[in-house]
Amino acid sequence: EAGVVQSPRYKIIEKKQPVAFWCNPISGHNTLYWYLQNLGQGPELLIRYENEEAVDDSQLPKDRFSAERLKGVDSTLKIQPAELGDSAVYLCASSLVGQNRNEQFFGPGTRLTVL
Amino acid sequence: KQEVTQIPAALSVPEGENLVLNCSFTDSAIYNLQWFRQDPGKGLTSLLLIQSSQREQTSGRLNASLDKSSGRSTLYIAASQPGDSATYLCAVFTGNQFYFGTGTSLTVIP
Numbered sequence: 001e002a003g004v005v006q007s008p009r010y011k012i013i014e015k016k017q018p019v020a021f022w023c024n025p026i027s028g029h030n031t032l033y034w035y036l037q038n039l040g041q042g043p044e045l046l047i048r049y050e051n052e053e054a055v056d057d058s059q060l061p062k063d064r065f066s067a068e069r070l071k072g073v074d075s076t077l078k079i080q081p082a083e084l085g086d087s088a089v090y091l092c093a094s095s096l097v098g099q100n101r102n103e104q105f106f107g108p109g110t111r112l113t114v115l
Numbered sequence: 116k117q118e119v120t121q122i123p124a125a126l127s128v129p130e131g132e133n134l135v136l137n138c139s140f141t142d143s144a145i146y147n148l149q150w151f152r153q154d155p156g157k158g159l160t161s162l163l164l165i166q167s168s169q170r171e172q173t174s175g176r177l178n179a180s181l182d183k184s185s186g187r188s189t190l191y192i193a194a195s196q197p198g199d200s201a202t203y204l205c206a207v208f209t210g211n212q213f214y215f216g217t218g219t220s221l222t223v224i225p
Contacts (some may be wrong), residue, residue: 042204042206042218104149106158106159
């Protein structure tokens with residue numbers, strides 16, 4: 001079974017430029033999460049989708065960040081314009097909420113460097 | 116708001132030693148607790164998941180326990196190996212959100 005797929009793995013951009021990250025969750029998983037992880041810290045939730053609905057986006061900086069999950073499968077996270085402080089690892093995870101375990105599985109992440 | 120703490124932040128042990136990593140959380144109303152491993156530059160790999168009704172889970176040399184009433188979980192690693200060197204994170208699931216600790220960075224010295 002394929003795991004959570006993310007692309008690109010690395011991205012270097014100049015500040016004020018736009019950037020987009022893509023995530024394909026595990027097949028059949030109805031819940032998708034985008035996290036931000038700074039060095040030495042645990043992941044922090046940006047947005048959570050259940051199917052195609054964003055059910056928790058309270059931590060998403062909506063002035064510059066946006067996300068979509070069309071058809072309730074893969075998802076895109078966008079930053080426009082990027083700032084220096086956005087340099088971090090962006091992690092995508094998925095789970096099957098409603099099952100007994102609700103175990104979360106992560107992709108490899110996208111390391112963003114804003115110059 | 117749920118807060119998750121992991122102590123120590125870093126741990127260094129000689130190969131072969133048994134060790135315990137700690138995770139504490141402030142709100143006992145959790146659905147489950149999950150332990151992850153993260154290698155440098157990589158994503159998180161799920162190690163063990165304990166449901167709120169369970170006391171422990173085992174996988175190979177790993178054993179995770181859960182004491183929900185006291186807000187604590189431990190990850191026991193037996194006979195540590197250099198390949199166990201990584202950052203270990205715990206996360207609690209409240210039914211709608213996961214809360215992560217900051218992790219314990221483990222180094223196993225050959």
